[in-house]
Amino acid sequence: YMINNTFLTAAVIAGVLFYGGTLVLNDAMSAGSLVSFMLYQQSLSASFQSLGDVFSALSAAVGAADKVIELINKPPAFIESGTEKPDRDLVGSIEFRNVSFSYPARPGITILENFSLSIRPGEVVALVGPSGGGKSSIVKLLERQYLPSNGAVLIDGRDIGSYDKKWLRQRVALVGQEPVLFARSIKRNIIYGMETDDGLPEEQVPDDEE
Ligand SMILES: Nc1ncnc2c1ncn2[C@@H]1O[C@H](COP(=O)(O)OP(=O)(O)OP(=O)(O)O)[C@@H](O)[C@H]1O
Ligand SMILES: [Mg+2]
Structure with a gap:
């Protein structure tokens, strides 16, 4: 050619x-x-x-x-029906109550079986275990990316499914091991998902330089 x-x-x-x-x-x-x-x-x-x-x-x-x-x-795998939007902010107590879980894509393989864990507000917790042990899966359940097959995940004593999805997403932040950055300013990346209906919560966010 x-x-x-x-x-x-x-x-x-x-x-x-x-x-x-x-x-x-x-x-x-x-x-x-x-x-x-x-x-x-x-x-x-x-x-x-x-x-x-x-x-x-x-x-x-x-x-x-x-x-x-x-x-x-793409339609979501499950529809969130939670409507709870408490006026106060989250205190931050986390509880896994008798949670069993397997991925919908691999129903035969149990990732968690009757798993319980309770974390007090402000407490720092490290999950330690072998690769494939289910640590990231626990975080995904807490993020409500998947539904537990059994048991419940609670934040501040309430099932996370009962919270309004958007409300909850605006209050829970996840810093991944390999962060994905969008092609925007650092500031925009930090406040991603925090945009409220009446605009950006400017005063809570550091400037790019910080
Ligand atoms: N999206 C998925 N669909 C099906 N199975 C999955 C999915 N994600 C993870 N798994 C399986 O779930 C099990 C637990 O994985 P998980 O990622 O929670 O382990 P981990 O403890 O975080 O491991 P690592 O220390 O390597 O990060 C593994 O057997 C994995 O293959
Ligand atoms: Mg992991």
Whole structure:
């Protein structure tokens, strides 16, 4: 393809030079006109090339957008019906009460069986165990990314399912091992999901420099 492309371009230039040269020699055209014709031709072909680049970038973008839209339209695995929006903020007591859990994708494999854990507000807790032991799964259950098959996860003594989803998401933060950053300012990344209906909670957020 490259050879074809370069060869064709060179052949066209040689052809124009040859024909134009003959015209110039026969006084049918001035040398200046030939030079400007060739210059115009060059910038025209460059423009067509960049048009082609735009179209290939555009089709790549359409392909990527397809995936994003598919994700946006994906129905949730379970519908959250919780409506509880307490006026006070969360105190932060966490309880897993006799939780059993297996992933919907692998129902045969039990990840947690009759698991109970109670964490007081302000307490720092480390979950330690072998790889695949279920530590991240516990966090996912606390994040309400999955429903426990049995038992309940409670925050401040209330099942997390009873809280309004948006309300809860605005109050629980997760810092992952491998943080995903969106192509925005650090500030925007920090307050992601905290946007309230009446705007951003500006005063709670440090500036980018901090
Ligand atoms: N989305 C998923 N679907 C099905 N099975 C999963 C899913 N995520 C994790 N698992 C399985 O659940 C089990 C527990 O995984 P989990 O990620 O909770 O372990 P972990 O203790 O966090 O391990 P690590 O120390 O490697 O982070 C593993 O057997 C894993 O293969
Ligand atoms: Mg893990």
